[in-house]
Amino acid sequence: MGDTFIDAVTRRRSYYRLEDRALVDDRHLVELIDRLLMVMPTPFNVQSSRVVLLLGDHHRELWHIVAETLRKFVPEERFAATKQRIDDSFASGHGTLLFYEDSASLNALREQYPLYADRVDTWSEQSSAMLQFALWTGIETMGYGASLQHYNPIIDNSVEERWQIDRRWYLKAQMPFGAPLDTPVPRTSPIPPHGRRMVFDRVMTNCSI
Template sequence: MTKSFKEALKARRTFYQIENKSTLSDKEIRDLIRFAVEFVPSAFNSQTTRVALLTGKAHEKLWNIVKNVLRERVPAEVFGKTEEKIDGCFACGYGTILYFEDMAIVRSLQESFPTYKDNFPIWAEQTDAMHQLAVWTMLEDAGMGASLQHYNPLIDDEVRKAWNLPGDWKLVAQMPFGVPVAQPGSKEVMSLDERVFEFTD
C-alpha cells in the first residue's frame, strides 16, 4: 500500500464522478480482488463470497441491463433523470465489481448447524461487506474512485443470465470504479462520544 491502512481507510469515500480510466492494469485489479477474497475472513470459514470483475463491454452490458430493467419500472417522465445518473456516475467508469453470496453454502451450514440457522444469512452479508470494504480501500489506495450501488434484486436474474452464473448466487452489491474527476464534498460525522464506548469493569 502507498498509504498506511489507517490513511487509506480515512481517504476512502464515495466517488460518483469517475471516468473510463484506470491507474491499474487489469491484472493488477484482478490480483487486488483475489487478494481480498483469499484473506478476508468468513464465519465458520465458509468462504461464501463470490466476486465478478466486469470491464470493457461487460461493464457496459451491466449498466444497460440496469437501465432496461428500470425502464420497465420507473415512470417514463422521470426515467430520464435515472438514466442520466447511471450514465454519468456508474456506466462512465472503467469497470464494475459485482459481489455475490453463494446461498447453497449458506443453506448447507443452516442444515449442519441448526442452532445458528437464522444467523448464517446475516453472517454471509457481513462477510460480503468486509470484502467490499477491503477492495474499496485498496482501490482508493491505488488512486481509484468507487461507489457502492444496490440495484439488486431487480437485476439479479438478468445478471445471472448474462454471464451464466449459478442460480444460488445472490447479488449483494455493485461497485463501479474508475479514475476520479472530482472530489466528493465534506462528510458529516457524528460525535464519536455517541458511538464509541469503553468499559473497564
C-alpha cells in the same frame, strides 16, 4: 495500527463522476480480488463470498441492463434524468465489481450447525460487507474512486442470464469504479465519536478517553 491503513480508510469515499481510465494494469485488480477472497473472514470459514469483475464492454452492458430494467419502473418523464445519472456516475467508469454470496455453501453450513441456522444469513451479510469494504479501500489505494449500488434484485435474472452466473449465487451489491473526476463532499459527523462508543477501564467505569 499503521497510518497507511487509516489513511486509506479515510480516503475511501463515494465518487459519482468517473472516467474510463486504467490507473493500474487490470491484472492487479484480479490479484487484489484473489488475495482478499483468501483472507476475508467468513462464518466457520465457509468462504461463501463471490466476486465478478466486469471490464470494458461487459461493464457498460451491465449499466445498460440496469437502465433498461429501471425503464419499467421509473415514470417516463423522469427516466431521462435516471438514465443520465447512470451514464455519468456508473457506466462512465472503468469497471464494476459484483458481490455475491453462495447459497449452496450457506445452506451446507446451516445443515452442519443447525443450532446456528437462524444466524447464517446475518453472518453472510457481515462477511460480504467486510469484503466490499476491503475491496473498496483496496482499489482506492490504486487511485480509483467508487460507490456502492444496490439495483438487486430487479436486475438479478438479467445479469445471471447474460454472464451465466451460478443460480445459487445471490447478488448483494454492485461497485462501479473508475478514475475520479470530482472531489467528494467533505465528511460530516453530527454525532461525535464519544457519543457513539463506550470505553471501560480496569476498574470498569465508563470513561471518555
